[in-house]
Amino acid sequence: MTEVNQLNKSELEEQLEQLKKxxxxxxxxxxxxxxxxxxxxxxxxDLSRPMLDLVTSEDLLKTDSGVDVRNYGGLDGLAEAKxxxxxxxxxxxxxxxxxxxxxxxxxxxxxARAMLFGVVDSEKPWSKLEKVxxxxxxxxxxxHFAICELFGIEMITVDLLEDGPDMDKVEELVKEDATIKxxxxxxxxxxxxxxxxxxxxxxxxxxxxxxxxxxxxxxDNAYAIHHLTLVHDKLKNIYDAxxxxxxxxxxxxxxxxxxxxxxxxxxxxxxxxxDNVTKIKSELSIQxxxxxxxxxxxxxxxxxxxxxxxxxxxKHAELIKPKFDKTIELFEKFLGGKGIATWLSPVGGYFxxxxxxxxxxxxxxxxxxxxxxxxxxxxxxxxxxxxxxxSNIRIAPTxxxxxxxxxxxxxxxxxxxxxxxxxxLAA
Amino acid sequence: MTEVNQLNKSELEEQLEQLKKxxxxxxxxxxxxxxxxxxxxxxxxDLSRPMLDLVTSEDLLKTDSGVDVRNYGGLDGLAEAKxxxxxxxxxxxxxxxxxxxxxxxxxxxxxARAMLFGVVDSEKPWSKLEKVxxxxxxxxxxxHFAICELFGIEMITVDLLEDGPDMDKVEELVKEDATIKxxxxxxxxxxxxxxxxxxxxxxxxxxxxxxxxxxxxxxDNAYAIHHLTLVHDKLKNIYDAxxxxxxxxxxxxxxxxxxxxxxxxxxxxxxxxxDNVTKIKSELSIQxxxxxxxxxxxxxxxxxxxxxxxxxxxKHAELIKPKFDKTIELFEKFLGGKGIATWLSPVGGYFxxxxxxxxxxxxxxxxxxxxxxxxxxxxxxxxxxxxxxxSNIRIAPTxxxxxxxxxxxxxxxxxxxxxxxxxxLAA
Numbered sequence: 001m002t003e004v005n006q007l008n009k010s011e012l013e014e015q016l017e018q019l020k021k022x023x024x025x026x027x028x029x030x031x032x033x034x035x036x037x038x039x040x041x042x043x044x045x046d047l048s049r050p051m052l053d054l055v056t057s058e059d060l061l062k063t064d065s066g067v068d069v070r071n072y073g074g075l076d077g078l079a080e081a082k083x084x085x086x087x088x089x090x091x092x093x094x095x096x097x098x099x100x101x102x103x104x105x106x107x108x109x110x111x112a113r114a115m116l117f118g119v120v121d122s123e124k125p126w127s128k129l130e131k132v133x134x135x136x137x138x139x140x141x142x143x144h145f146a147i148c149e150l151f152g153i154e155m156i157t158v159d160l161l162e163d164g165p166d167m168d169k170v171e172e173l174v175k176e177d178a179t180i181k182x183x184x185x186x187x188x189x190x191x192x193x194x195x196x197x198x199x200x201x202x203x204x205x206x207x208x209x210x211x212x213x214x215x216x217x218x219x220d221n222a223y224a225i226h227h228l229t230l231v232h233d234k235l236k237n238i239y240d241a242x243x244x245x246x247x248x249x250x251x252x253x254x255x256x257x258x259x260x261x262x263x264x265x266x267x268x269x270x271x272x273x274x275d276n277v278t279k280i281k282s283e284l285s286i287q288x289x290x291x292x293x294x295x296x297x298x299x300x301x302x303x304x305x306x307x308x309x310x311x312x313x314x315k316h317a318e319l320i321k322p323k324f325d326k327t328i329e330l331f332e333k334f335l336g337g338k339g340i341a342t343w344l345s346p347v348g349g350y351f352x353x354x355x356x357x358x359x360x361x362x363x364x365x366x367x368x369x370x371x372x373x374x375x376x377x378x379x380x381x382x383x384x385x386x387x388x389x390x391s392n393i394r395i396a397p398t399x400x401x402x403x404x405x406x407x408x409x410x411x412x413x414x415x416x417x418x419x420x421x422x423x424x425l426a427a
Numbered sequence: 428m429t430e431v432n433q434l435n436k437s438e439l440e441e442q443l444e445q446l447k448k449x450x451x452x453x454x455x456x457x458x459x460x461x462x463x464x465x466x467x468x469x470x471x472x473d474l475s476r477p478m479l480d481l482v483t484s485e486d487l488l489k490t491d492s493g494v495d496v497r498n499y500g501g502l503d504g505l506a507e508a509k510x511x512x513x514x515x516x517x518x519x520x521x522x523x524x525x526x527x528x529x530x531x532x533x534x535x536x537x538x539a540r541a542m543l544f545g546v547v548d549s550e551k552p553w554s555k556l557e558k559v560x561x562x563x564x565x566x567x568x569x570x571h572f573a574i575c576e577l578f579g580i581e582m583i584t585v586d587l588l589e590d591g592p593d594m595d596k597v598e599e600l601v602k603e604d605a606t607i608k609x610x611x612x613x614x615x616x617x618x619x620x621x622x623x624x625x626x627x628x629x630x631x632x633x634x635x636x637x638x639x640x641x642x643x644x645x646x647d648n649a650y651a652i653h654h655l656t657l658v659h660d661k662l663k664n665i666y667d668a669x670x671x672x673x674x675x676x677x678x679x680x681x682x683x684x685x686x687x688x689x690x691x692x693x694x695x696x697x698x699x700x701x702d703n704v705t706k707i708k709s710e711l712s713i714q715x716x717x718x719x720x721x722x723x724x725x726x727x728x729x730x731x732x733x734x735x736x737x738x739x740x741x742k743h744a745e746l747i748k749p750k751f752d753k754t755i756e757l758f759e760k761f762l763g764g765k766g767i768a769t770w771l772s773p774v775g776g777y778f779x780x781x782x783x784x785x786x787x788x789x790x791x792x793x794x795x796x797x798x799x800x801x802x803x804x805x806x807x808x809x810x811x812x813x814x815x816x817x818s819n820i821r822i823a824p825t826x827x828x829x830x831x832x833x834x835x836x837x838x839x840x841x842x843x844x845x846x847x848x849x850x851x852l853a854a
Contacts, residue, residue: 037499045497049484052721056483057476070472072464072690100527101719108714112539116554116578127543127554143713150713151543263499265721286570286577287535292528292719294479294692 003339004424016421019414023371026411031372033408038191038350039399040259043319047312048261051302055294063300069293075285076277077269081296084303085269088224089253090237095271097280100291103256103268107218108147110252110270113283114181114216115151120249120275122214126181127151135173135183137165139353139381139392141191141220144184148383155383156180160193162344164201171208178211182218188235189223192353192381192394194346196233206241206250217242217251223349224255225313228321233348239271248273257299259350260312267291267299323397327352327409334413340420352395353381359390360419367415373408430766431851443848446841450798453838458799460835465618465777466826467686470746474739475688481728482721490727496720502712503704504696508723511730512696515651516680517664522698524707527718530683530695534645535574537679537697540710541608541643542578547676547702549641553608554578562600562610564592566780566808566819568618568647571611575810582810583607587620589771591628598635605638609645615662616650619780619808619821621773623660633668633677644669644678650776651682652740655748660775666698675700684726686777687740694718694726750824754779754836761840767847779822780808786817787846794842800835 007015055061061070065079076082077098086093099106113119115127126132132153136145137160148155156173159166165185174180185205187197197205205217219238227233242250249272257266272280303309328345331354335341343354356364361378368375376394379385395412397405434442482488488497492506503509504525513520526533540546542554553559559580563572564587575582583600586593592612601607612632614624624632632644646665654660669677676699684693699707730736755772758781762768770781783791788805795802803821806812822839824832 039499042495042497049488052483052486056479059479061476068469069692070469070689072466072685074691102715105715112543116539116542125554127552146713150710258499262497262721264501264717265496265719283577286573288529288532290691292692292722294689295719295722 003337004420005339009425012421012425016418016425019418019421023367023411023414023418026407026414027371029372031407031411033372033400033404034374035396035400035405035408036374036376037399038259038396040263040316041319041399041401044316044398045262047315048302051261051298054301055298061294061297063297067293069297072289074290074293075288076281077291078293078296078300080300081267081269084300085255085271088255089221089239089269089271091239091253091271095239095274095277097270097277097284098291098296099268099270101258101264101266101268101295103220103222103254103258103270104143106268106270107144107220107254109287110218110280111147111151111153113280117283119214119216120279129179131179133177133180135165135170135180136383137183137185138383139192139387139394140184141186142376142380142385144218144220145383153181157383157388160190160195162195164195164197167201167204167208171204174208174210174212174215176211180210181212181214182216184218184220186220186222187238188221188233189226189346189349191222191349192351192376192392194344194349194351194353196235196348199236202236202238202241206238206247207245215250219251219253221253221255222259225309226259226316226350227313227348228317228324229347231347243273249276252276260309260316261299261302265295267296320398322402323400323405324352326402326405327395327397330406330409330413334410335416338417338420341416350396350398352397354393354395355389355391356393356416357391357420357423360416360423361387361390361393363419364393364412364415367419368412371411371415373411375412430764431847432766436852439848439852443845443852446845446848450794450838450841450845453834453841454798456799458834458838460799460827460831461801462823462827462832462835463801463803464826465686465823467690467743468746468826468828471743471825472689474742475729478688478725478729482725488721488724490724494720496724499716501717501720502715503708504718505720505723505727507727508694508696511727512682512698515682516648516666516696516698518666518680518698522666522701522704524697524699524704524711525718525723526695526697528685528691528693528695528722530647530649530681530685530697531570533695533697534571534647534681536714537645537707538574538578538580540707544710546641546643547706556606558606560604560607562592562597562607563810564610564612565810566619566814566821567611568613569803569807569812571645571647572810580608584810584815587617587622589622591622591624594628594631594635598631601635601637601639601642603638607637608639608641609643611645611647613647613649614665615648615660616653616773616776618649618776619778619803619819621771621776621778621780623662623775626663629663629665629668633665633674634672642677646678646680648680648682649686652736653686653743653777654740654775655744655751656774658774670700676703679703687736687743688726688729692722694723747825749829750827750832751779753829753833754822754824757833757836757840761837762843765844765847768843777823777825779824781820781822782816782818783820783843784818784847784850787843787850788814788817788820790846791820791839791842794846795839798838798842800838802839
């Protein structure tokens with residue numbers, strides 16, 4: 001491949017013309033392909049169908065420990081559900097709080113409670129402070145940023161590098177500024193980069209000096225067990241690191257089965273230190289009598305056989321790894337060696353993050369949309385929807401079929417090429 | 428029966444001695460009977476077992492309108508779930524928002540949002556105001572009061588009379604005081620009195636002049652369809668009344684299937700005016716991708732046959748009406764004509780409310796507890812747990828078996844008699 005930089009004007013113009021012809025021919029097909037959200041495909045969700053047969057009219061509607069799931073009770077979830085989530089979150093069962101169907105809701109509610117009542121160690125509710133700021137390693141997860149916007153929390157963008165957030169920057173910020181109350185992290189197979197925080201980064205997050213006594217790490221371990229290959233990324237246990245550093249109240253951990261069983265009908269959980277858990281439960285006891293125990297029981301029964309969760313996740317990987325492979329293969333085929341885009345090849349998670357030349361992402365997404373390919377909005381991976389480089393695009397390859405994906409990625413690459421060349425020509 | 432007032436000291440002492448003997452003999456039995464919460468009994472929850480067979484691995488996991496319940500989506504619930512709740516709430520389906528498993532959570536979250544963001548017509552978030560007050564018709568539901576306490580909302584107690592709140596008092600208060608932002612109502616088969624608001628009360632609530640522009644009625648219609656007899660209490664439609672009065676934004680309505688299908692694994696819903704719904708949905712979209720659609724589908728399929736909900740509720744009534752009847756029968760037998768307690772005989776709902784002589788309720792509950800009968804804490808039916816008369820006790824007769832209930836009510840009546848006579852003797 002030739003780098004676009006090495007082509008002269010007439011070569012670029014010639015190439016652009018050919019690319020545009022190809023683009024027009026795709027456009028005529030009136031496609032409608034969606035790669036905008038990290039959604040499991042139908043075959044993935046069907047892996048969990050047998051779970052629906054484990055809590056029927058014929059079944060015992062009690063847990064092994066004797067809890068009647070037909071009636072009220074159980075503020076923080078079934079003991080068995082806590083045991084299920086404890087190793088995923090890397091904590092003891094007593095440090096787990098089971099939620100409803102959404103870890104996003106648990107994160108939102110955790111911040112809502114901090115705003116209204118403060119957290120352990122807060123002098124006052126965060127909403128009573130002049131200003132509250134969060135550090136947002138970016139590219140990151142748009143729904144985290146949306147929560148900050150909703151609550152009027154000012155977001156500070158820090159680069160997410162290959163081994164995690166730019167810690168020099170993070171440490172400098174939190175050491176000086178007491179209004180910085182938190183940081184968002186998707187530490188494993190991150191959304192959207194697909195990378196995993198290194199041990200050193202985890203240690204630095206646990207140990208760093210913070211001006212705010214009530215600083216909190218929001219550890220959204222959404223893809224803790226979502227491996228694509230047999231070689232897994234290993235993530236250091238941040239709760240242990242925080243305990244060791246004498247900062248055990250610093251971290252809130254979150255996970256769910258949304259991308260394990262059924263998105264929207266899964267089970268979510270969070271974990272934290274005993275003091276945090278005590279405070280949260282006392283506030284939670286006013287909000288709910290408890291989450292859906294029947295659905296917890298379905299999950300517990302589905303995964304009660306040793307190793308069944310790992311087997312189940314392997315089946316997910318078998319379905320989606322070919323899609324990740326195909327995407328990377330096409331990136332290499334159409335964009336490789338041209339000096340117009342860079343990407344990582346994640347070994348887990350739900351996304352591939354690609355960086356175009358600066359100032360191209362918005363146009364690429366718009367052009368793809370015109371040809372029937374919906375991508376996550378450019379900028380969505382940055383606070384306030386504003387990518388300072390206008391270069392990051394999140395690809396969610398899991399939902400479309402392999403055939404649809406192939407077409408969608410081809411069109412996408414075409415759009416990257418067209419916009420890049422146009423930029424070069426205009427320069 | 429002889430009124431206690433008409434007995435002389437030695438007659439009272441003699442009676443007291445006999446009652447205490449009887450009490451001691453009960454105490455020796457070391458019973459453990461719980462009538463503290465409004466919980467359906469095992470036979471009631473088993474009525475809904477067949478629901479668990481309607482969403483299995485063999486079933487189509489799509490709604491009739493084509494929504495895939497296996498995956499993400501549906502912020503405000505399935506169209507079919509909204510259609511189910513619309514007539515229960517007395518609104519159009521478009522005015523319904525489906526929630527998770529708990530209407531209590533929807534109420535809590537509605538107030539949390541009001542505190543954080545205000546409601547339609549608010550000048551600022553309620554948490555930014557010096558003071559926020561709510562009117563709490565009492566006796567009322569302890570969990571409503573707990574929400575106010577959590578958010579630091581000052582509660583003003585107003586008497587709940589037989590046809591609803593003391594509206595003269597309510598109108599006077601809300602007309603003058605802009606810090607009064609809301610009122611809690613359980614308008615039908617109320618918790619704990621079991622009475623239903625009259626049409627006139629509903630009209631006055633809808634029409635009354637409020638100093639606060641953003642005043643809200645929290646209309647917890649928890650027992651909308653929970654009739655005990657064929658003659659139902661009729662509740663006037665407050666949403667229509669508010670619309671007619673030009674106050675369509677005034678009311679938030681809530682309901683759930685917690686006491687229809689499975690408590691803790693049911694479906695909750697709320698309703699409000701289009702403007703309210705638009706604002707709520709925009710805030711909700713940051714908190715969740717949507718509630719559990721599989722459980723909604725279970726419910727929709729279970730009740731899709733015309734009249735099946737009514738039939739189902741009749742089966743509930745068949746199971747619990749004998750318990751209400753037995754309670755009233757024993758009240759009449761042991762307490763009737765003695766001038767020491769008054770009660771209503773509700774034709775729906777989950778509770779019987781009994782008023783002892785002033786200053787007796789706490790002692791009665793404590794004495795019953797000592798004999799193994801757990802009642803809702805005395806005072807719980809009033810804001811801050813403080814019954815100004817110390818007279819109201821909430822009886823929840825649904826959970827125990829008829830035999831257990833009979834013993835529990837006998838012990839309870841015994842305790843009322845003992846405490847009343849002791850009061851008389853000490854006077």
